[in-house]
Amino acid sequence: MRMSLRACMWAPARLCRSKPMASSAHSIKAVAPATARPSTGTLRRRSPRMRSAFPYLLVAPAVLYLLAITLYPGIFAIYQSLFVVRFVKWTWAGLDNYERILQDAEFWAALWNTIIVGGLSLGLQTVIALALAYFAYRDPLIRGWRIIYLMPMLFMPSAVAFMWKLAFNDGRVISDLLMTIGLTHGNVDWLASVWLARLTLIVADVWQWTPFLFIIFVAALQGQDQEIEEAARLDGASWPAIFWNISLPMMRPVIVVAVTLRGIDITTMFTNVYIMTQGSPGGATETMSFFIYRQGFRMFNFGYASAASVLMLAMTILIAQTLVKRAFRSGRS
């Protein structure tokens, strides 16, 4: 992965005013040649204290805004999780909610479903996106492929969920197609079986989000040094060997970042569950997000829902601190 400093080169002229910028920069340079000061941003004509506070002042609004919308809810959730909440009446419950939740089969099922549905979709879309990217990136029609493959991602997720709900369940289109090619006899009830219901969620997610990984993988492949591959090819290496031994290792940091980001989004899966399955059959497709939503906004067990939120938050922080931090460190270098 070569990440060169080409920022303004790829800007389309319409969007980027870099041309006039560059020329004005040159004129500045011409007046004062670059014998300039060291490049750590220093503030002129201001006191040293002001100077060291300046960057903090710049980040403060953003950080405060995010704290308000993450730290406050976090503390609120922890506090609320210690109560049994019935409408406006809060009754102190200590750690009862946590004790109950850790013995709640539905909670563990939701965690397991999130992992299994998310894991399978993530694996599937990673493999598909890699294969597509590898075949597409040198193709003369790459621009066309990219736009076609991009389309599912630009559809409103709620509309995509309805589309697959209609295709699988209400409109019986998938069953009909499967019957036509002789794979099934009669109509398939996709919500009747645990794995079929999960399959519908996986199909919807893979269809919509494979493009996310595809776009990133293509960019990574295009940015790679072509000479190594070309040399290997001249040496007579077959393309699977080139892919496994050269392209894939070179793409590793990009794959890690992209899959991590996609993985984070998959674990929050809600819209498709809400619209397509509502967790059925028997909770087999209920994800963590849907569990929290159902406990809070269907059953009004807000304290219980908050306890689940706190547990999910703890898992998120754990994952963020280990996986994501590393992914972004390596991705940047």
Next chain:
Amino acid sequence: MASVRRDRSERLWLRYLILGSWAIVCLAPMLWFLTIGFRPRTEIIVPHPIYWPSWSLDAWRLLVSDWPIASYLRNSVVAVAGSVVIDLVLAIPAAYALSRYEFRGREDIGFYILSTRMMAPAIVAVPIFFLFKNIGLLDTVWALMLVYAAINLSLVTWIIRSYMLDIPKELEDAARTDGAGDLTILREIIIPACLPGIITAAVIAAIFAINEFLFTLLIASTSKAYTMSVALANFTGGSDGIIYNAIALVSFLAFVPILIVVILIQKHLSRGLTMGAVKG
């Protein structure tokens, strides 16, 4: 050289088989769903699917007569545009500091901002619901605007930061020796030079905001604050069942402008989607 050529032609059919198949996988459901938008309701939920319908504009008539599409569209636009403005105002100075200054805790602050992207909406859904309930913003576009801004702030900051890191330091240094202050440099040099990054960030943030579902579902409890995304789900209510043809039509109406804008920023998409970690 001959072997190279043979190797290429041998896998060319495989290449187009694979690429073409996935193109069909992408397009076929969309084209079929488009026909849903132009068929009468009697031809949607049927024992045997109809692939070539008797065309009708029923869905369109329903949209313009029964369904306050204008107000949902306005809610979407106000909430999304407002949230993007908030994001840019907060993110540009933050990105400037994170990309241009050495200060204690810079890495940690940067990572904290990034980490808010990982928080599942469901985790904060209950507290956010109570927060807006207590300050009386429930069921308003203002609440949606604030929430969308929060969801995308990390993304916008990191994308812009990545583009700012690419601007050569010499540009700034030259201006600085000319006597320009830090804010002048930000306004006159940094922002114009990373404009593609700012536009990319704004577009991606806008798309995520338009698509946002869970918070909108909780905050917008009546049609007063419904956005397109949640108003779609509202078609499920009532005795009519799900009005699929209207849903299909609306989703394509929303899809076309998004597609056009994304094609315009295509080159920057991979960088934007990875929050700057992967440069195209």
